[in-house]
Amino acid sequence: MIYNYLKIAIRNLLKYRFISFINLFGLTVGLTCCLLITTYILHEISYDKFNDQHDRIWRITRSFNNPETGAQSLHLGTIAPPFAPLLKNQFSEIENITRLLSGGSATFRYGDKMFNEEDIYFADEQFFDFFKVNVVKGDPKTALNDPMSVMLTEEVARKYFGDAEPMDKMIRMDNQLTLKVTGVYKPLPSNSHFHPNIMVSFNTLKDSTVYGESNLRTNWSNNSFFTYIKVPHGFSPERLEAKFPAFLDEHMADVGSRFKPSQWTKLHLQKLTDIHLHSHLDYEAEENGDIKRVYIFSAIALFVLLIACINYMNLSTARSALRAREIGVRKVVGARRKEIIAQFLTESVIVCWLAIILAFALTWLLIPYLNQVSGQDLSINILLRWQVMVPLVLVPFVVGIMSGLYPALFMSSFQPVKVLKGMFKVGGGNVSFRKVLVTAQFAISIALIICTTVVYRQMNYMQQKALGFDREHVLSLPYINTLSNSYESFRNELLSNASVLNAGRSSRIPTSRLLDASGTRIMRGDSLAPVSADIKYVVADKDFINTYGVKIVAGRNFSRDFSTDSASFLINEAAARVLGFASAQDAIGKRMGYGGRDGQLVGVFNDFHFESLHQQIVPLVLFIPRNENTYNRISIKISGNNIPAALAHIEKTWKRFLPDVPWQYNFLDESYDRLYQSEQRQGTIFTIFAGIAIFIACLGLFGLSAFTITQRIKEIGIRKVLGASTTRIVTLLSRDFMILVAIAALIAFPIAGTAMYAWLQDFAYRTTMSWWIFPLAGIIALMVALATICFQAVKAALANPVKSLRTE
């Protein structure tokens, strides 16, 4: 019996090649999309699960809040160094604890080989008890024990030592430390939430020239230490978190503040495996993913699959008219209804099988391209395990039955008498069901067009938005502390070239986050009194404001002409507002305290977007530091006329002043683009998949209209004989579909509108959802539908009616 079904299924596929192709192609493309997205989703949810004991590892994070209002001002993925040993001592449920400190980037040197390295971490000897790392050389138990030890990834080791033995070699870090290579390891997999290239032993920090033992014990304000704990199974995070406030009050009592520590800071627990998708704190090891993105793409995958299934249902049902006679004959010679159903289900399962095999091959071919577009590191291998393969093998059955059941039920209900006598006509119920399906397809397509447009507009908006500062032709270089003594001559040398317009130093530069804050005091009566306003700070020199072309709206910039400026403040308009000044002008000349400083407000600058557009503009204060080593970056404004010459000049100057530091720079607009890279990529991928969904929907429409028209060929013939013009016939044939598109639009508008409204809420600065996007999407869908149908309709309308009428 099955053999007979298979036989006729394959012969039918070959006989109706056009429809089979549309069916198979639509389903294949749909399944490919699903597989690609599944690969992405599986990768996203697999983060950190490669660690054997991932379900027992938690990260401790710290938040700060305004003790009076309770509003949270900052939540870091990191905590201060003294916490770890105290926590371990106090709480028996913490079996082990490990700390990790990002060392950012640094210059490493071995012999004549000198490179700038990124993703450097200080890691303690417990690291390998938490995280699974393939250590190829050295003993993970001891490699990070001694101060001045370092472990390198294979790749980094090869850079310095080539094929020579790296172990026990001495390597220089930042021309400051001499480290002994004690281990080599394979890089962490892409689904890890951090990727150290170089791990320096944590004990190195105890050296007073590096960080200092007492600092580790007492510095409560340097919250940059990633701290992970290992707990037993069945651990209750709520219970431990509940004990934290008392713990903070006990150990931080001597941290000067008129509030109890638990009133202004909190410790939190975060599951290791939740970090990648659920953690969006103000400080993270790397940019994380987002569970919302996973949901969005899951929805797209489902939509695409749904559209492909609807296509299949539509085309198969439409084709049923052609197969009515076969079914009639089968029934006459003894087939029961369930046997007919079984036959058609077999057919659709076969088509699905073919589709999934093709889809799997396509996925394999396309993954490299998807990686390129999405910046991901996906591999089809993630699909090659039984948890995925078993459902995948079942997919053809599910999709096949899902999409084949309706046509099967419909066709098996044919009355043999009628179909064999030629009385058969596709019934009304069937037609309206198909209309529902087509409407659903169009609704999804229109919704996707709207979403894509809004995403695109938001991307565009962020590119074009006036930021309040000039990001063009600004170079950013690291500030090297050894420059402090000779900075003025370094700067003068830079400016000696006409292409170099300005240069300024600061602790942070626009595009990065604003995370540093201290307490603010302003004059109340005749003394400085603390205010509860949360104001962030950046240390900046006299040239910072001008380098970035930031506008001073009141007062003046820091100036070389005022020696008192070493104690002056500049604030932005937002800060002037929260401090209660009536206007920017009103703030000028007022006395203000910030942290341990006390000075005069000399200027107010405009609210420019220091941070990304995801963030609201926050109150900000700039001041000149007492210690020039707190600068981190030099920003250089060059003219756009001769960029290579400017770069050559800066490089030459750099090498003259800093022969031991590799020359490196980046353009600010590149960093700016990186801020939105993940959205850009998301937008691109979204557009691609939405495009595919629309394409498949059109494919289905094309096939369906071909069929509808075939069925009406006699009617068209009669109308032509009676004198209908081609235009009228095309209009007649198109009208039905147009109505469906209109209904689909009405369904899609509110759904897409709501979804995109929610999506835009993620951006502090966002484009408007203009009304015209909606009719535009509707019109696009309408045009596509029209083009598809017209092709068929015109063909039918132009045909010679004599031919179609004679066939009976």
Place this chain on the structure above:
Amino acid sequence: MIKIKDLEKIYRTEEVETVALNKLSLEVKEGEFVAVMGPSGCGKSTLLNILGLLDDPDGGSFMFNNIEVAHFNERKRADLRKHNIGFVFQSFNLIDELTVFENVELPLIYTGVKSAERKKRVEEVLDKMQIMHRRNHYPQQLSGGQQQRVAVARAVVNRPKLILADEPTGNLDSSNGNEVMQLLTDLNEQGTTIVMVTHSEHDARYSHRIIRMLDGQTVLENIMV
């Protein structure tokens, strides 16, 4: 074999009610060859469909082999049909995607005959219909007469007691038509009961008895000698 009493069939559309069979009574004995004649729309095809258990009557009684089948559900009708009744249509109704062999084999598949037995029986019947040399061809590759011989082969492969033929020569030229009529006569002589609807007086003469219908009723019976 067939005993029909007061059979009624009414087709209803929204506005029109058409009486296809009007209290029709009829008896067909085992081994008979009956021709049903009458003008278009007299109800002869409806009668044939009810006899073939493809359609159910709206009233009256239909005894098939002494069993009342008028109210059988679709499944029971299908079961009874596939073991007892073979059909021959004017337009052959062969499945285009199946070869001659596979078309004839189809009824045996649905009655659950084993593959080896099927092969034997199909070959036997194809041989008898002298179409064996065409066994691997598709219907479109055959002439009309050959197609109808395949259809007859399909109708008899299950060794039914009753063959219902609906204008079996309607789409054939006279020599091919005579050939098919001869096949039916042969089958009848071997004991198969045949009920045939036809417009052709010539074909009707092959039968034992002609029933003439008008407006859903029998109006005349001619016994042929």
